[in-house]
Amino acid sequence: MLQQLSEAAHRFFFYLGTNDGTLLIRSIEVIFFWVITYMIVSEFLRTKEHELRYLAIGFGIFSIEKTILTISTGLVIFSDVPLKSLPEFVPLMQFGLEMLAIVMLANAFGFSLFKKVEQKFLGSMYLQTGSFLVIIAVVEVFWLNSDVFKSGGSFAAFWGGALFTSIGMIYLTAAMMITIRGGTQNDKYKINLMLAFLAYFIALSLRLANFFFFQGTYGRLYVAEQPLPFISGLLFMRFV
Structure with missing residues (x-):
């Protein structure tokens, strides 16, 4: 019995490492993250809290990105389109948009600590966002001219990733530190936020x-990574 369960688990995780498994995970994530976004937007329209605005953006x-x-x-x-023939910006979307969202989330939770200097905080956030967009553009240029791209390699094997x-x-480290320092507003949900981050x-x-160790090609690490953003989103839902 245990051997059968072990074999079933092995096949399941192997499946998650295939394109079909990746599509399944991403389809679930798309629905899930749009639902969270809708919930946050609805709450923002009701309360008009600035933190929720930036959470909604994030x-x-x-x-x-998931879409x-x-x-x-x-x-x-389904269309037998080779991965290499996808638009050149698609790999950058995965990493660039994901990191931009994390930047917005970290700033959203930091907003409650810096309300007394709101304008300076917002200026800093806009500067960070603008700087990151510039970094994305620069990395895109290097990516398109890299040997990895020209040889049909994965963006995960490129230093930009x-x-x-x-x-x-x-x-995320900054967000966890902000959560620890957060006031009473976040105390009730502090554990969930910490676990989410x-x-x-x-x-x-x-x-x-x-x-660093496998040039982004080790399937087991890839599979182990996949459910964690989803779990993080579940924990964020308790905050919303």
């Missing part, structure tokens, strides 16, 4: 390890 970016990736994966599977992942980890941090850590 999760909206997540939702757009683009789901459509791309579907094209690869590691750069974006590292930036995301820095912002930690789950995503672990996902990015696995991705970074995959890059």
